[in-house]
Amino acid sequence: SGKSESKCPFFGGEQKVTAGSGTRNRDWWPNELKLNILRQNTVKSNPMGEDFNYAEAFNSIDFKNLKNEVMELLTHSQDWWPADYGHYGPFMIRMAWHSAGTYRVGDGRGGASTGNQRFAPLNSWPDNGNLDKARLLLWPVKKKYGKHVSWADLLILAGNCALESMGFETFGFAGGREDIWEPEQDIYWGSEREWLGNQERYKNEELEGQLGAAHMGLIYVNPEGPNGKPDPHGSAIDIKETFGRMAMNDEETVALIAGGHTFGKAHGAANPDEYLSAEPAGATIEEMSTGWKNSFGTGVLDDAITSGIEGAWTPNPTQWDHDYFDVLLNYDWELTQSPAGAHQWQPTEASQARMAPRAGDSSKKQSLMMTTADMALKLDPTYLEISKRFHKDHKAFEEVFARAWYKLTHRDMGPVSRYLGPEVPKEELLWQDPIPAVNYTLSKADVVSLKNLISNSGLSISQLVRTAWASASTYRGSDMRGGANGGRIRLAPQKDWEVNNPKELAKVLEVYGDIQKNYKGSVSIADLIVLGGSLGVEEAAKNAGYIVEVPFSGGRGDASQEQTDVDSFSYLEPQADGFRNYLKPGLSVSSEDLLVDKANLLTLTVPEMTVLVGGLRVLGANYDGSKHGVFTEKVGHLTNDFFSNILDFRYTWKASSDDDALFSGSERKTGMATFTGTRADLIFGSNTELRAIAEVYGADDAHEKFVNDFVAAWVKVMNLDRFDLK
Numbered sequence: 001s002g003k004s005e006s007k008c009p010f011f012g013g014e015q016k017v018t019a020g021s022g023t024r025n026r027d028w029w030p031n032e033l034k035l036n037i038l039r040q041n042t043v044k045s046n047p048m049g050e051d052f053n054y055a056e057a058f059n060s061i062d063f064k065n066l067k068n069e070v071m072e073l074l075t076h077s078q079d080w081w082p083a084d085y086g087h088y089g090p091f092m093i094r095m096a097w098h099s100a101g102t103y104r105v106g107d108g109r110g111g112a113s114t115g116n117q118r119f120a121p122l123n124s125w126p127d128n129g130n131l132d133k134a135r136l137l138l139w140p141v142k143k144k145y146g147k148h149v150s151w152a153d154l155l156i157l158a159g160n161c162a163l164e165s166m167g168f169e170t171f172g173f174a175g176g177r178e179d180i181w182e183p184e185q186d187i188y189w190g191s192e193r194e195w196l197g198n199q200e201r202y203k204n205e206e207l208e209g210q211l212g213a214a215h216m217g218l219i220y221v222n223p224e225g226p227n228g229k230p231d232p233h234g235s236a237i238d239i240k241e242t243f244g245r246m247a248m249n250d251e252e253t254v255a256l257i258a259g260g261h262t263f264g265k266a267h268g269a270a271n272p273d274e275y276l277s278a279e280p281a282g283a284t285i286e287e288m289s290t291g292w293k294n295s296f297g298t299g300v301l302d303d304a305i306t307s308g309i310e311g312a313w314t315p316n317p318t319q320w321d322h323d324y325f326d327v328l329l330n331y332d333w334e335l336t337q338s339p340a341g342a343h344q345w346q347p348t349e350a351s352q353a354r355m356a357p358r359a360g361d362s363s364k365k366q367s368l369m370m371t372t373a374d375m376a377l378k379l380d381p382t383y384l385e386i387s388k389r390f391h392k393d394h395k396a397f398e399e400v401f402a403r404a405w406y407k408l409t410h411r412d413m414g415p416v417s418r419y420l421g422p423e424v425p426k427e428e429l430l431w432q433d434p435i436p437a438v439n440y441t442l443s444k445a446d447v448v449s450l451k452n453l454i455s456n457s458g459l460s461i462s463q464l465v466r467t468a469w470a471s472a473s474t475y476r477g478s479d480m481r482g483g484a485n486g487g488r489i490r491l492a493p494q495k496d497w498e499v500n501n502p503k504e505l506a507k508v509l510e511v512y513g514d515i516q517k518n519y520k521g522s523v524s525i526a527d528l529i530v531l532g533g534s535l536g537v538e539e540a541a542k543n544a545g546y547i548v549e550v551p552f553s554g555g556r557g558d559a560s561q562e563q564t565d566v567d568s569f570s571y572l573e574p575q576a577d578g579f580r581n582y583l584k585p586g587l588s589v590s591s592e593d594l595l596v597d598k599a600n601l602l603t604l605t606v607p608e609m610t611v612l613v614g615g616l617r618v619l620g621a622n623y624d625g626s627k628h629g630v631f632t633e634k635v636g637h638l639t640n641d642f643f644s645n646i647l648d649f650r651y652t653w654k655a656s657s658d659d660d661a662l663f664s665g666s667e668r669k670t671g672m673a674t675f676t677g678t679r680a681d682l683i684f685g686s687n688t689e690l691r692a693i694a695e696v697y698g699a700d701d702a703h704e705k706f707v708n709d710f711v712a713a714w715v716k717v718m719n720l721d722r723f724d725l726k
């Protein structure tokens with residue numbers, strides 16, 4: 001058979017001398033700034049072109065037909081990967097769940113909204129074993145609908161169809177997920193170099209960073225238990241942590257696991273190490289992007305190997321029923337091993353348990369099983385209480401499962417206004433961060449009179465700009481939450497974040513409140529804040545000798561505290577905001593890396609990030625009003641001083657704090673102290689790519705370009721969450 005491309009990603013393969021190969025900068029200097037994350041999925045990767053409008057394409061299809069075709073496919077078994085029990089439903093649910101389940105609320109990254117399961121590493125994670133086949137089964141439908149339905153939408157729709165086809169009533173479905181065309185480079189999946197191997201991700205028993213899985217290569221937790229130890233209590237701890245990081249509470253967690261495992265089976269007919277070929281990304285070329293080729297027996301149905309665990313959870317694995325809690329709670333379970341050697345649990349003799357049909361022949365029977373993770377739902381006291389309640393009250397279980405599934409699969413799609421199709425539920429849900437619609441429009445004249453009111457209010461350019469930035473920059477492109485719309489900067493938790501300088505913010509908000517009261521028409525505080533920011537930028541440009549108009553689009557609503565999930569919003573609090581020179585104390589990550597991380601969440605390009613930092617500094621937008629990075633004598637003038645000064649080699653810099661976080665500059669010749677700066681400032685002179693951009697803006701011919709580019713980037717940030725404008 002053909003030679004594997006590089007089975008071991010770190011040590012394998014021959015030396016290649018083709019273009020793009022060889023030792024890279026990242027190999028020489030592993031701490032290199034990851035600017036690559038600001039240029040992902042550009043038009044150069046996207047075959048659809050810039051004019052493609054997915055919403056229009058999706059809305060033009062007959063959704064009912066699409067659904068019927070997916071439903072049909074579920075019960076038409078294919079020879080090349082026959083369906084267990086003649087029904088692909090359970091398989092599709094697992095695929096959809098694994099597509100959505102990578103979401104983590106910490107940074108909003110991961111999740112179902114991009115179709116990233118098509119690409120490595122996800123397509124090759126051991127936890128996604130054999131899902132290559134699930135996607136291939138959908139190809140005929142995908143082929144038929146082409147650009148009109150994205151993979152990302154289809155994977156979730158298939159999960160919904162599967163649930164419905166087996167008798168479960170789902171809460172709803174929305175389309176609107178646009179496919180990406182290359183794997184994401186920004187998502188931190190962990191540092192380990194081995195699937196399911198030694199965990200480097202626990203530091204002081206805490207899961208590192210925003211990670212949402214207990215192991216490299218898993219969506220959540222090891223089914224056999226922590227580190228493969230069949231310890232249900234330990235498993236419960238891992239489940240709480242990882243499902244919590246997906247923003248699921250205990251009740252939702254129990255419902256999801258029990259609901260999911262009401263269907264289907266686990267596959268562990270024999271030892272995977274002995275019979276499975278490489279995962280898709282490491283497989284031979286003739287396997288055509290599939291992997292895990294199984295040489296045991298027929299390789300399919302009852303000979304299939306996926307997780308290594310073997311058996312079904314319930315006696316009727318293709319039917320929605322209340323058997324999961326029935327068997328979990330009514331039988332006694334003992335530890336055993338699958339034919340593949342995996343730890344799992346089986347009913348004791350004395351339980352006289354019912355059996356499940358064999359996947360390939362329903363006239364034959366096989367013992368039920370539970371994974372260690374399932375046993376957590378019985379042995380953890382909190383979970384047990386919920387399990388018992390759901391066992392008694394099937395309706396409640398159905399309701400919680402339906403809503404949790406909907407949340408799981410739609411959570412990273414942004415506001416409801418982005419949801420497409422006829423099955424979008426009417427009900428507004430708290431996790432969707434609802435914002436009331438506005439009932440006013442602002443004419444040009446209205447905007448002028450509002451600007452006059454703000455202008456006469458005594459707020460400084462710094463205050464105007466800082467507040468608008470604080471409001472808009474909570475946006476994260478990862479799950480399309482946050483942003484200026486909703487005016488949530490008035491509310492907990494945002495109003496109390498250190499980065500927002502709560503005392504000063506309260507004063508500014510009071511002034512805006514007065515303006516709102518004195519204004520004859522209607523206007524939201526959310527709009528006032530952004531308008532104030534625009535005004536501040538215009539004034540600063542005027543101070544620098546440029547008359548510009550900062551485009552303003554009114555129409556933001558003010559959300560109420562009741563419409564705001566404080567816990568869930570607390571994840572939007574920045575650890576650092578290099579644009580305002582803010583860094584939470586005690587972080588082990590450097591501020592320039594966090595600046596790029598934030599720029600990525602704000603969907604900024606490298607030039608946009610650069611021009612914004614340079615502009616915000618001279619506007620005096622630092623969160624605490626500090627002078628760091630304010631390389632100008634004329635604060636409040638939109639000049640390119642930040643760039644011209646940082647590039648000026650008349651000045652020399654040295655660290656002024658032990659942790660190399662602060663620096664002081666002085667005149668090389670005289671030793672006279674000049675400026676102070678943070679790493680988020682000096683990086684624009686130090687990093688050669690950023691320096692190259694700084695040179696553009698710092699040049700003598702760039703004053704006007706600087707102002708125009710700053711305004712464009714500023715407006716982009718102010719409108720990031722204005723899906724109604726796009």
Ligand code: HEB
Pocket residue numbers: 084090091092093094097220221222223239256257259260261263264265266267268305306307308309371373374
């Ligand atoms: Fe699951 C399957 C684990 C959750 C749904 N899972 C399965 C398996 C395992 C598991 C191991 C087997 C695989 C094979 O094939 O072999 N899960 C698990 C864990 C968890 C879970 C550990 C956490 C705790 N699931 C879940 C959820 C859901 C699910 C949440 C939904 C909702 N799963 C599922 C299904 C299945 C599974 C449906 C079946 C598939 C077939 O049949 O194919």
